[in-house]
């Protein structure tokens with residue numbers, strides 16, 4: 001009998017083993033050969049940047065990953081891992097390749113402004129191709145934190161304020177980095193999980209409080225989209241979310257990421273975030289933080305030193321089980337197998353191909369598409385004119401380091417084309433006459449002499465092309481700003497130039513939306529270009545000269561002033577309706593009675609509108625949007641048929657240009673209050689001058705679904721959440737931005 005039972009068990013084990021995926025079988029085999037120390041080493045990410053005996057020793061002992069080790073150095077260490085460590089497990093080399101490796105693309109916020117996922121995908125593909133030649137197989141990108149506060153410097157690194165846009169762009173970036181083959185090119189790492197961008201006051205590393213429903217509705221979908229697109233890894237955020245630091249947050253990392261989403265890739269900490277958990281005060285020391293992260297099933301420790309120092313001890317004390325460790329190592333090895341590292345650990349090449357014509361032209365196209373025309377009194381485009389004298393000036397006119405933006409360790413300023421260089425080329429070709437502002441200038445400069453010179457030069461020019469903005473160091477990680485003006489005396493320079501009576505074309509190259517209403521008022525045309533990378537100079541010259549018509553759209557609401565922040569388009573209707581023309585502070589009569597100016601929701605200084613809404617952007621033509629036509633007035637729940645919304649768009653001007661129709665939907669009455677509008681689709685449509693195109697969008701029941709409480713559960717109780725559409729009326733717009741257009745109504749019915 002005993003023998004029979006034994007045989008049965010052996011048979012079941014054999015069958016289940018054989019039914020396992022071959023990769024899982026290889027992982028099991030390797031795991032069975034690894035010592036506890038080797039497993040912990042796999043879970044540790046070491047920082048490189050130098051050849052050192054100490055690092056080499058850690059690798060011989062089985063270190064799993066390195067960050068910031070690039071090129072020949074990475075190759076050297078990989079040889080040690082494969083040839084000199086006991087089991088020869090290859091390392092995975094990681095780096096922040098955020099918007100390009102050598103060829104720099106616009107910052108992600110600028111890429112979001114293209115409303116063109118193909119641009120994002122292509123940029124990521126090229127970044128991966130370049131980075132892999134330096135031995136890198138893992139990038140800490142894309143950042144999909146939905147960001148509604150431009151004071152937070154990291155808005156530069158993400159795709160703006162909208163959940164849908166961030167989801168589409170994040171998924172495109174993952175596809176670009178990882179490629180379509182069964183062997184992944186470069187592993188993406190979607191970050192920062194989760195809620196990081198909601199930091200209080202826009203101050204980096206700050207606390208976030210996000211109710212579960214808002215977390216699910218606003219902040220989590222882009223992560224899910226990136227994971228569905230195949231992202232092999234996820235990075236924890238620095239912030240504490242509802243009192244629990246993200247790295248040790250079981251609700252995020254276990255309940256949602258592993259149990260709900262079944263994520264089987266690598267969850268890596270952010271840099272030293274276990275140590276940060278002590279600063280945050282939810283653990284007294286590194287050992288306690290290590291235990292919390294293990295409870296939250298975080299696979300890899302990036303430079304906190306908690307895992308290498310304390311994990312073994314925690315296992316020996318019985319506080320962390322070896323099964324937990326095995327699960328983490330399994331995830332790490334799985335990523336390495338998916339990258340084909342065991343078969344092909346080396347990808348470094350001594351003769352890399354960087355800045356190829358293909359990469360440069362993609363970077364230029366991205367920079368062209370990312371610039372948003374905010375204002376134009378008709379001065380743009382300038383068009384080729386050998387008699388037109390332009391003054392090219394401003395701190396960003398010739399500042400290669402600055403225009404590349406935050407996070408580009410491997411850029412080459414010498415390969416970067418600035419606006420000044422591009423206009424020099426045009427002048428040489430006889431397409432324009434150029435006056436240059438000479439000398440080095442920076443955005444925070446205060447210099448009276450400079451202003452005098454600018455006024456003198458402006459008087460000699462027909463048009464002043466002023467390139468304003470922020471230096472790259474003013475945005476990105478740890479670069480929160482309280483005042484979102486143009487730093488230094490840029491506004492004073494613009495004022496002085498304006499006084500000469502010469503027309504000003506203002507181009508802003510910045511890492512975030514700035515509050516520059518008065519500067520915009522003084523300009524005749526304004527292009528908002530973000531930090532646009534290697535080819536931004538050529539791209540801007542093409543836009544200004546009319547070789548290319550602007551097609552960028554704002555990925556964030558531009559506020560009138562900092563006091564409106566956070567201000568995003570998909571807010572909810574306030575309890576008292578918004579007055580059409582609210583009385584502003586200086587219009588209120590003296591000794592006015594309380595409530596005599598009404599009871600509506602607005603700011604006394606600004607009214608209730610932003611300076612520019614989400615999705616906004618002009619071009620050199622005008623588009624006329626026809627009414628939205630629906631295929632039906634009802635959508636039947638659970639039926640396989642979708643609604644079709646369509647609209648005609650006419651290019652009523654003289655230039656061929658790209659329209660960016662945006663599909664917005666409002667759920668008129670919900671069991672929870674619903675946003676005024678939500679983006680559900682967008683397209684880029686090239687429409688030749690004088691022609692009309694019909695655009696169509698499908699609307700499914702899924703597009704109407706949202707997170708709310710399950711029936712019978714009241715708010716404030718231990719809620720059960722559900723993601724579904726509720727029956728009733730909906731409004732739908734196909735509009736050029738979040739503030740325009742006329743809606744039509746339909747109903748979701750039984």
Ligand code: NOJ
Pocket residue numbers: 096140191270271477
């Ligand atoms: C800290 C940042 O928050 C994260 O985004 C980055 O990937 C890591 N450092 C690694 O450099």
